[in-house]
Amino acid sequence: MKQEMSSVDIKYIVEELKSLEGARVDKIYHDGNQIRIKFHITGEGRKDLIIEAGKRIHLTTYIKEAPQQPSSFTMLLRKYLSGLRLESIEQYNFDRIVKLKIGDYTLIAELFRKGNVVLVDKDNIIISAMRYEEFKDRVIKPKHEYKLPPARENPVDISWEKFKELISSQEVETVRALARSLNMGGLYAEEILLKAGIEKTKKANELSEEELKNIFDKMKEVFNSPKKPNIVYKDDTPIDVLPIELKWYEGYEKKFFETFSGALDEYFGKITIEGAKLERTKKLQEKKKGLEITLKKQEEMIKGFEKQMQENQEIGDLIYANFTFVENLLRELSKAVENLGWEEFKKRIEEGKKSDNKVAQMIKNVDPKEKAVTIELEGKKVKLYLNKSIGENAEIYYEIAKKAKHKLEGARKAYEDTLKKIQEIEKLIEEEEKKELSVRKLEKRKKKWFEKFKWFLSSEGFLIIAGKDATTNEIVVKRYMSENDLYCHADIYGAPHVVIKDGKKAGEKTIFEACQFAVSMSRAWKEGLYSGDAYWTDPNQVTKKAPSGEYLGKGAFMVYGKRNWMHGLPVKLAVGIVQYEGEELPMCGPLEAVKAHADKYIIIRPGRMKKSEFAKRLTKILERWGYKVDLDELMQILPPGNSEIVEVIE
Template structure:
C-alpha cells in the first residue's frame, strides 16, 4: 500500500454526510451502542423493513454508516454504559449540521422528550450528550475552556463560529468581506471568512479561475462574482443532492482522499465511484485504519525496547533511592547516638587529647586502651579498632558502628554526621523526583504499547483481508424468517410467529408461489418461492417436511403430521360467516392439496464457504445436497444447550482437525434456529 493521507473532515463533507444520514437513519431505533476505542462509538440501529444499520462516530475524525462488523471491548467503558442507559431504545428524530461547522447534532426521541448527542469533528473532538433542557449529562471529555465549559449539568454551548455560514452569505456581503482583508491572499481570506478550510477555498478559486495568491484588494468585481458563483455551485449540489461521491486514487492505487464532489485539484487522478458519500468514507477509513495497524507493527518493537530500557533505569533509581534514604537515616541516627552518649565518648576523646599533649606514643596509648576494653570498662568498651592513618577511632554502640575523627571535637563529629544525613536526604529527594518522572514515562509507553498492541499486525494487506471478511453482508428479505434452499434450488421461507406469518403471506407470497401449513393449530406458514418457474415435486416434498417439523406436533413428540398446500389467492383474513381470524392466521378457501403422514425430522450439517465453516439446516434431503457432514434430528426429550452441544460434538467428530478448529469458533447458538423447539433426539449421521 502506498502513502495514504489521513482525511480531515471539511464543513462540506459534514453537510453531505448529514444530508445522506437524514434519509438513512431518521426514524431508526437505537438497538445498542458500543465503544470501539477511546474516541469511537458504534450505533446499531433498526429501521422498519430495512436491514440493520451501523453508524460509526469518531470524535474529531469522522461520521458515517459502515458495512463492517467491529469487535467491541468485552467490558464497555463507563461512557458507553452511560449512553446505553439514556439512548438504548430511543428513536432518532433528526440529524443536523450546526450552522456550517464541523459539528453534528443527532436528536433522540425518548418517552419524556428529546435528547441531543453532539459530535465535534474538529481538533481533538468530543461527543456530548445533553438532556431535555440542554444540560450536559455525559461527555467523552469534560474540560474548562476560555470560551465555554464542557462540565456536567452546565448548559451546553456551541463553540464560537469558525466563519460565516456560506448558505447565509449574499454576494454583496462576500465582496465587502473580501475587500476588507486588504493585502491578504484571497485563498486565506475565503478560508477565514467562511471557515471552509484550505482545500475547498482553493477549489472555489480554481473554479472561478482566480489565482489563489492574488491579494484581496486587487480583486475585480467580475472575479468576486466568479468566486461567489463557485461557492453557490457547491451549495446547490449539497441542497439538491447532486453529489459525485468517490475516492481519489494515487498511481499505486492507494487512497488519497474521499470527496463528495468532483474537484479540479484531483483532475489528474483516477476515481473510484460510490453510490453514497457514506459508502466512500467507509471504504476510505477501512484502508486508513489498516495502514495505522500496519504502522503499529513497526512501532510496537520500538516501544518494547524503550519500555525495557526505562525499567532498567527505574530499577537502578529505586536501588539508589533506597541507599540514599538508608544513609540519611543512619547518619542522622549516629548524630543522635553521639549526643546520647556524649559523656562517655567525650571521656574517650579526652584521653587521646591528653596523650597527644603529653607526647605519649600512639602504640603505647592503643595498647592501654585495648587493655581497658578487655576489662569491659566504659567508654573503652565502645572501641572496636583504631585507624592510625586517618587518626580515627572506630566504635560500636548498640550495634551501630561508626568512626570518630580524633582531630575534631565530639560535637564537630556529631555535626558532620548530621550534615551527611541532610545531604543524603536531599539526594534521596532528587532521586525520588527522577524516579517518578521515569515511572510516568514508562506508564505512557505502556499505555501506548497497549494501544498499539491492539492494532498490531504484520502487513497492511493482512489487515485488509481480515476487515473485508468482517464486511456485513446485506441481509436479504427472507433472512428475517426461517428459510432454506431446496435440494434443487428453490427458496423456501417460513414464519417464526404470528407477526412474521402475517407479514410473510401478505407481503412476500407471490401469485405463483405455494403456501404450506401443517394440520396443527399454531403451525407456521411456509412459502415456496416460484421465482419464475413452477416448484418441483422435490421442493414441495421438502417444504412439507419443513412445515411439519416446525409445528406443535414436534413439541408433542409425534412421529409424523399431515400437511397441505394452497395458492396464496386461497388465503384470506375473512372467515366464513364473518368468523374472526386471529392475527397470524388465515382462512383457506377452495381445494387443499394434502400430504399425509409427513415424517417429522430435520438435519443439521456443516459447510465451508469463503474459508469459513458454519452450520446449515433444514429438511434432510436439502441438507444432504449441500454437505456430507450432517446429523438427523427427530422429536425427543433432549433439550436446550445440552442438546445443542450433542449436535455440535457429533458434527465435530466427523470433521478434519482444521475444520474442527474453525467450527469451534462458531457460537453454538447458530444451531438453535435449525432445531424445532430446541429439543429432539439424534438418530443418523452422514459421512
C-alpha cells in the same frame, strides 16, 4: 494526507446517511475515540456506522475487534439506544457537528478539534459523553444543558448581500477570509478562487464588486456540484478523499466510487488497517529498536577492544624488537634523572630538542609523577617507566592487551546474544503479522432474494421462506406467496408465516418439515418448549380481510376454511453449509432437510446459551470445518431465543 472530514464532506455524507433513517439500533461498540453503531434495516440487513470523534462519520465495512470488556460509555449507550430507531440525521448549520435523533434521545458527534460524542435527552440535557470537558462558554458534563459552539456563516445558504459585507470588510488574504469566515476550509477556498481566476493572496478588502460576485457564484457552483466521490492519489499513495471532483486535483490519479461512504471507508479503512498492523507489533518493534541500539554500542565496544588489544600487543612486541636500544635508553635516562632530578632533566630534554639531539627528539612527554617518559618508536608512541626493567615495561602492554582480549571475548558473546534476541523478536513479529488483524474488512456477498427471510431447502429440494418480523411477514404473504405455493403456520401467537414455494408439487416430507420449521421459528423456541402444533393450507384461504368490526395489523392475516393439522412437531433444528446455485450458504432448518444437503451439521434445540454466544460457538465449529461464516449472517438464520447443541455430526 487527509486526517479528518471537512464541513463540506459532512454536508454530502449526511445527505447520503439519510438512507439510514428508520433503521433499528442493534448494537453499539466503543473503543478509544471511535463509536460503531450496528444498525439493522428491514430487507437490507446490517449497516455499520463509524463515528470517530474529531475526524469522521460514515458507513464502514472495516470492523475493529471489540474490546473484551465494554466501557461504561458503551454500556450506557446500549442501555438507552438499543432497539430504538434512527429517526433523523442532520448536520448542524454547516458545522462539523452531526446530530442523530434516536428515539427520544440525540447522539451528537462533534467532528472538530479533539472531538466528542455526546448523548442528550429530549430536553437537550446531557446524559453522558465520551469525554467530559469544560470550556469558557459551555460544559460537557451530565445534567448540564448541551450548548452548541458559536455558529458561523453557512456558505450554502448565505445571501449575496451578506457575503459581500462579510468578505469585503476583511484585511486578510481572500483565501483566508473565505476559509475562516464561511467554515469551508482551505482546500475549498482555493478551489473557488481557482475557478474564479482570482489570486488567493489578494487582500479581501481590495476585491472589486465584480470579483466578489464572481467568487460568490463560483462558491455556489462548487457547493451544488453533483456528487462524484473519489480518492485522490499521488505516486500511488492516497492523499485525499472527496465528495465531488475538484479542479485543484486536475491531473492527479483518482479512483471513483458509487457512494461517498464507500470512498471514505476505503480511504480511512486503509489507514485503520495500517494502524492495526503497527499496533499489534508496536511493543515488539520498540523492544527490537532498543536491542538494535544495544547492538550498535556493542559493535563499537568490540572495535574498541580489538584496537586496544592490537595496539598494546604491537607496542609490547616493538619493545622486544628494539630490546638493546630500549634497554640502553632506559639505563641512560634513569641515570640522568638520578643525577639531575626531574625538573633539570626536563629542561635538558627541551634544550636537546632545540639542538637537534636525536634522543631528545624521540622523547614526546615527560611525566615525573609516574616516573615515565613517552618516546616515539617506529612511528608509535611508547610510554616507558624508568623505575621498571625492559621486561616489566613490555609486560604492562601485554597485560593490557590480555585484558582487552578477555573483554573482547565477552563483548563478542554479548553481541551474539543480542543478535539472537533480535532474530527471535523478528520471528515473533513475523508470526504476529501472520495473525488475523484486530480490524477486518466485512466482505459483503450479494445475498439471494430469499435470504432477507428465514429460509431452508427441504429434503426434497423445495424452497421454504418465513417472515422474521411483522414487516417481513407481510412481505412473505403479499409479495412472495402465489397460488402454486402452500401456506403453513404454527398454533402459537406471533408465529411466522411460512410459505412452501411451488408447494403444490411437494410431498408429505416437505410439508412436515415446513410445519416443523413454523413451530421451531416461533415463540415456542424462546419459551423452551419441546413440541408444538402447526397446520398447512391453500394460499387462497389466507387473506387480509378481517372479520366485521376487527382490524388486522401489519403482518397479521386471517385463514378461512379447512386447516390440515400436524401435532406434536419437535422443536429442534440443525445448522449446516449447503450448496445453492454454485454458492455455499449457511442454512438452519429441520434436521432431515439439513442432513439431505450437508455432510456435516450441528443439531440444536432450545437451551440456556445466549443467542450471540451460541452463534460464536457455531462459527468456531464451522471454521474448523473450513467455512468462514459472518457472525451476523449466522445470527440472522438462527431461531429466536437461547439454544444449546444436541450433537455435532462430522
